[in-house]
Every structure is written in structure tokens, then in C-alpha cells.
Amino acid sequence: MLHPSPAVTKLSSAPKPRPVAQPATEDRLALPVGTTLERYIMRKQTEFPYATGELSQLLRDIALAGKIVNREVNRAGLSRITGAMGEQNVQGEAQQRLDVEANIRFIRALTNGGECCAILSEEDEDIVQTGNHQGKYVVAIDPLDGSSNIDVNISIGTIFAIYRRVSRTGGPARAEDFLQGGRAQVAAGYILYGSSTMLVYTTGHGVTGFTYEHSLGEFFLSHPDIKIPAQGNIFSCNEGNWLDYPEYVRGFLTTCKERRLTGRYVGSLVADYHRNLFTGGIYLYPATTAKPAGKLRLLYECYPLAMLIEQAGGVAVTGRTAVLDVPPTKNLHQRVPFFVGSAELVHELQAAAE
Ligand SMILES: O=P(O)(O)OC[C@H]1O[C@](O)(COP(=O)(O)O)[C@@H](O)[C@@H]1O
Ligand SMILES: [Mg+2]
Ligand SMILES: [Mg+2]
Secondary structure: OEOOOHHHHHOOOOOOOOOOEOOOHHHHHOOOOOOEHHHHHHHHHHOOOOOOOHHHHHHHHHHHHHHHHHHHHHOHHHHOOOOEEEEEOOOOOEEEHHHHHHHHHHHHHHHHHOOEEEEEEOOOOOOEEOOOOOOOEEEEEEEEEOHHHHHHOOOEEEEEEEEEOOOOOOOOOOHHHHOOOHHHOOEEEEEEEOOOEEEEEEOOOOEEEEEEEOOOOEEEEEEOOOOOOOOOOEEEOOHHHHHHOOHHHHHHHHHHHHOOOEEOOOOOHHHHHHHHHHHOOEEEEOOOOOOOOOOEEHHHHHHHHHHHHHHOOOEEEOOOOEHHHOOOOOOOOOEEOEEEEOHHHHHHHHHHOO
């Protein structure tokens, strides 16, 4: 919109001023690339008149733990925290030292921050109470995703979902606080420890990406308003499971190959998801004969990534059903089949689903 200056409107004989473009209201509130995460969070908070800053503090706590985990990941080979623990987590999967380390770092940061009442982590069977019984939020988290890639210096990540607790404050959080369903998430995101470290999150108003600047120790806004292309050229799955995939998934993948789409699979969900978010594509972790419910966990892997993808204009389904509409069972570590990515590709898969 163009606004002549008030002085000029009065003096009609004066030479016409050069028009100055004024950004629309929303644009004036938008912050430029390079803005620090802290400033971004503060500014966003002022857009919600009743915001009390608790969610902002939670995001700060997650970013802080992310910086610490990033440091540990970067020097893991030197500091001897790579390798298997020789123990299994609640999923019966081999626990890596960095899985444990990351879990400790996130729990500590969320406890010290004061706003998080309880944490549901992939690494702990039960809900972890932080002792902040007045905290209004709970966090479901996969502290380190892509464990099998830890020891070989390949990108890994953290995935998180934030809920406002529904049980009465003043006491410990309960399972119902985590079992509200995907549409109840107030924020969700991930941190990618990759060739650069990024924090990507949503509070339900689009998706924003921040890149970590190591020497300054800060996340900076680098990717405002991320949108996934509606169509894509990439399919990402573990083809070693081909013989165990449902027939409709094999049929879909065959058409991908007939159309000469590109196969790309890191084996770290965050990394595969992040690539497809920017390039367009579909990530698939179907049910298999060995894993009839799929492998990925609903509460701290699929729900948060589904919220992000919908905010970015993409789609996430378990087959026919939108991931965010899947009702959680009482199992806090529930698994579901997961198909996520560009709308056109995922809709095609969904139409073929049994
Ligand atoms: O080795 P597979 O069966 O392809 O599974 C890979 C998937 O398993 C995961 O590693 C599971 O996550 P965790 O490492 O957090 O257990 C995903 O990151 C990845 O997409
Ligand atoms: Mg994981
Ligand atoms: Mg994990």
C-alpha cells in the first residue's frame, strides 16, 4: 500500500513525492533473516496479547539443550560418548551413549527452565516428573533420533511436541496430559545436527527455521515461513524391508520408480524429513511383517512431524487416516505407520491404502 506523507497532502502545489512502499501490517511484524532466536521469540510473544511467556521459555530451554547436545554430537568421537551402552531402551532397541546423554541434557534444561511439568521421552518408560508442579506444559521428546547413525558421523536430530497440561496444576502430570491427540499440540519441532545445525518449529502459525552459528552460540532466523513443494521427486524408505511391505505400498513405490523418481534414505528420520521438506518428496515407514504397527512412535516422532508438515502445506498419514487424527491409545510409546511429505505424493499413497 502507498501512503503519501501528511505534509504533502496539505500542500497540493508542492511537487509530488516519490511514493514510499509501506509493508502491510503483517510484514511490519515479520523479522528479517539473521534475527536471533531470542528476539524472534520475544517479538512473536508480543503478537499474542495474553501470552505470559511460558511457552517462550520452553522454546528457549529446548534451544539451550539443543546447543549442548550439538556440542556433544560434534565432539562425540573425541569425548568417548559414542558406542552402545550395552543396554536397551523401553522400545527394546540398543541404547547409544549419546541417546542417554541427550536425554539427560533435555530433561535437565526443561527442569531448570521451570515451565515444563513433565517429560515423556523415548528413553524412559514412564513419564519423568520435573518437580515443577505449577508448570502448565508437558513435553514429549525423542532426544536423539537416528541412533544407528550416531557412530558414523551422519546427521541425527531431536524431535519434540509441546502440550498444555489438562490435569490440574499443583500436582504431578498424568498420562492424559500426553494423550490429548495430535491436534492438541501447541508447538512442535525438531533440531537437526547436520552439516549445519538447525532448529525448525511451529506454534501453529507456519513453520520457521533457525540456523546455529557455532562461534556466536546463537540460533539465527534463516528460513522464514517454510513451505513444502506440493509435488516432489524423492521417495525415502528402507527398501531392505520391501518384501515385508504391504502390497499397496509396493504398488505405490513401483509407480515412483516407473516415473523415475529418486530414492534417498539416510536412516535418520529428522534428516530424511528435513531434506524432503525443502526439496519435496515422500518419507515412508510402513507397517512390516516384523513390525505390524510400524516402527515410529506416535507421540514424539509422528505427531510433531505431522503438525509441522501440515503447517508447511504438506500431508502426513498412517494409511488412510491423517496422523494428527489418530487417537492415542494408553500406550505412551505407541507406534504407527508413517507416510509424510508433499501433498500430491502422500495423497496418491493415501488413495491406494487398504
Ligand atoms: O533402520 P530403519 O528400520 O530403516 O529405521 C530407521 C528409522 O528408525 C529411527 O532411527 C528411529 O528413531 P530412534 O533412533 O530415535 O530410535 C528413525 O530415525 C529412522 O527413520
Ligand atoms: Mg527416533
Ligand atoms: Mg531416539
